[in-house]
Amino acid sequence: MRPVGEAEFANGIAAMCSSGIYGKTRACAGIVGHADLTLGSRVEPVLSALIRAGGERFRGIRHGVSWDPDPSIVSPASPVRPGLLADKTFREGFAVLSRLGLSYDVSLYHPQINDVADLAGAFPDARIVLNHVGGLLGIGAYRGKRNEVFSRWAASIKRLAVHPNVYIKLGGLGMPSLMGFEMGRQDSAPSSEHLAKAWRPYLDTCIAAFGPDRSMFESNFPVDKGMCSYANLWNAFKRVAENYSNDEKNAMFHNTALKFYRLY
Numbered sequence: 001m002r003p004v005g006e007a008e009f010a011n012g013i014a015a016m017c018s019s020g021i022y023g024k025t026r027a028c029a030g031i032v033g034h035a036d037l038t039l040g041s042r043v044e045p046v047l048s049a050l051i052r053a054g055g056e057r058f059r060g061i062r063h064g065v066s067w068d069p070d071p072s073i074v075s076p077a078s079p080v081r082p083g084l085l086a087d088k089t090f091r092e093g094f095a096v097l098s099r100l101g102l103s104y105d106v107s108l109y110h111p112q113i114n115d116v117a118d119l120a121g122a123f124p125d126a127r128i129v130l131n132h133v134g135g136l137l138g139i140g141a142y143r144g145k146r147n148e149v150f151s152r153w154a155a156s157i158k159r160l161a162v163h164p165n166v167y168i169k170l171g172g173l174g175m176p177s178l179m180g181f182e183m184g185r186q187d188s189a190p191s192s193e194h195l196a197k198a199w200r201p202y203l204d205t206c207i208a209a210f211g212p213d214r215s216m217f218e219s220n221f222p223v224d225k226g227m228c229s230y231a232n233l234w235n236a237f238k239r240v241a242e243n244y245s246n247d248e249k250n251a252m253f254h255n256t257a258l259k260f261y262r263l264y
Contacts, residue, residue, distance in 0.1 A: 001046060001049060003033050003034040003035060003046075004046070004049045004050055004053050006033060006034075007031055007033040007050050007053040007058060008053040008054070010028045010031045010033075010054065010057075011028065011031060011053060011054050011055050011057055011058075013027055014026070014027060014028035014029060014057050028057065029057060029263050030057060030059045030261040030262070030263050031057045031058045031059060032059055032060050032061060032062055032103075032105055032261075033050050033054065033058065033060075033062075034062055034063060035047055035050060035061045035063065035093075035097075036063070036093075037063050037090050037093030037094055037097065038084070038087070038089055038093065039089075039093055040089040040090075040092035040093050041092050041093070041095075041096060042093075043093040043097070044096045047061075047097060047100055047102065048100075051100070051102075058102075059102065059103055059261045059262060060097070060102040060103030060104055060105065060127070061097065061102060061103075061104060061105070062104075062105035062106070062107065062131070063104070063105075063106070064078065064080070064106075064107040064108070065080055065084045065085055065106065065108050065112065065115075066078070066080060066107060066108045066109050066112075066135060067080045067081065067082050067084070067108070067109070068109050068111065068137065068140070068141075069082075069141075070140040070141040070142075072140045073109070073137065073139060073140045073141075083115070085106075085112070085115040085116065085118070085119045086115060086119075091119075091122070094119070094123060094126070095123070097126070098123050098125060098126035103126075103127040103128070103129065103260065103261065104126060104127070104128045104129070105129050105131055106128060106129070106130055106131060107131040107132060107135060108134070108135050109134075109135040109137050110134045110135050110136050110137055110149065110153040111137075112135075113130070113134045113153070113156035113159075113160055114156050114159060114160075116128065116130060116160055116166065117156075117159050117160045117162070117163060117166075120160070120165055120166045121163060124163070124165055125165065126165060127165055127167075127260065128163075128165060128166045128167070129166070129167040129168065129169060129216075129260060130160065130166065130167070130168045130169065131169050131218075132169060132171060132172025132173070132175075132218075132220060133157075133168065133169070133171070133172060133173065133202055133203070133206055134153060134156065134157060134160075134168075136149060136150075136173070136178075136179050136202065137149065137178065137180070138178070138180020138181065139177070139178060139180045142180070146180075150202075154205050157205060157209050158209050160209075161210045161214075164214075166210075166214070167210065167214045167215070167216065167256065168206050168209075168210050168214065168215050168216075169216055169217075169218040170203050170206055170207070170215055170216060170217045170237070170252065171217060171219060171220045171224070171233075171237075172218065172220045172223075172224070173198075173199050173202060173203075173224075174195075174220065174223070174224030174225075174226065174227035174228055174233060175223055175224065175226065175227070176226060176227055177226070181198060181227065183195070183198060183227055183228075189227070189228050189229055189232065190227065190228055190232070192232045192233075192235035192238075192239060193236075193239065195227075195228060195232060195233070195236035196236040196237075196240050199236060199240065203237075204240070207244075207252070212247075212248040212249075212251040212252050213251050213255075213256060214256060215251070215252050215256060216252060216253075216256040216257045216260065217234075217252055217253055219233060221233070237253075241253070
């Protein structure tokens, strides 16, 4: 039940913002909390408490399942067992989540993307969004294998995109400690041009697979601050999107998120 207090706090911030006293910004208009889906069917009272605490703003949960056989990659502070998305008890919890009409934000590493496809196929009515373009790895056992990783990742992205109930977040590439991009190890922060050039193959692959109507740009701040500034990050996204139509840009920068998180 510990995550319930976080949803309650976020809902309080949203209520203050919606009053208009603090300006036009409507912070926390949609709230994504956390619940432990490994509780199985016992997760229902937790989800019900989150819905009450978040009021009409509560939209879903994020439950990270990042795991890799390379122990140097997985954080000991967040231990996860392998194959969690296929686990029977986890799926019992996921079934409750889906029945209650809540969405699922999934964060993982790229070798696990096919597990999300299997989950999406088993629960076609559940709304799922893949965070950080699927958690590309460029460290540990994957260091120096960028072309091989890209090929495997791209194939998994295309397989996942077949499922219409899955969306994707375009971002999370500013983590040199995970993705292995050398830009985060320079003495000065990279320009938006530099970022756009490095990230374009990944972002364009996702957009081509999912389409702008199921793709949404994300900041992943403050984590991405290890590589670049907030302004350069969004300017890089604008550079990547410059050749798309206005309707496609509106979708990726705004409307897709509104649709997925029901922020109407």
